[in-house]
Amino acid sequence: GQQLNQSPQSMFIQEGEDVSMNCTSSSIFNTWLWYKQDPGEGPVLLIALYKAGELTSNGRLTAQFGITRKDSFLNISASIPSDVGIYFCAGPDNGSGGSNYKLTFGKGTLLTVNP
């Protein structure tokens, strides 16, 4: 199956700092999704990107769909303690669609914010 390479693996930052993480693939994705998982909870969808070059914001979060369609970036501005968690990128496998829809997830970026 397809693989998503997510980096960095972990980040330790001070409250108020901006954060940037990215996801790359060797193959083209038609959709990029960014999820956040709080400790002890399931992943929650933050942002969905559907078009190459698309830039979408959700509050302090901004994500971009790379123009090559092989990468995506997530930025968090002015981080706060509740931003702590694991951030996952994900995308549907090529050829998966309709009832055959299947997501591949990156390995996650663990974010720690020091107050």
Next chain:
Amino acid sequence: DTAVSQTPKYLVTQMGNDKSIKCEQNLGHDTMYWYKQDSKKFLKIMFSYNNKELIINETVPNRFSPKSPDKAHLNLHINSLELGDSAVYFCASSRLGGTGEFFGPGTRLTVL
């Protein structure tokens, strides 16, 4: 209002036992999934069901048997539990064809 719910939240059991995890979604979605998250937090799909029909089975051992009595429910039964089955299991749902899945809170399974 709970969108995707799972029970139990925690499950501790002995090797060799059989256990079940239940999942329900009230979002009206057609497709439901089971994911496994290992100790390194890697999320991998196990199964997907669409309108009670099995669509995806990702080379999961046949000790794992999902069952969908209706499109709002997808349960996971595991026979002869092994140590390596210890993980967090997430149920999820989505509209047909995605995009973006809604996850349940997870069931942490510990096999002793």
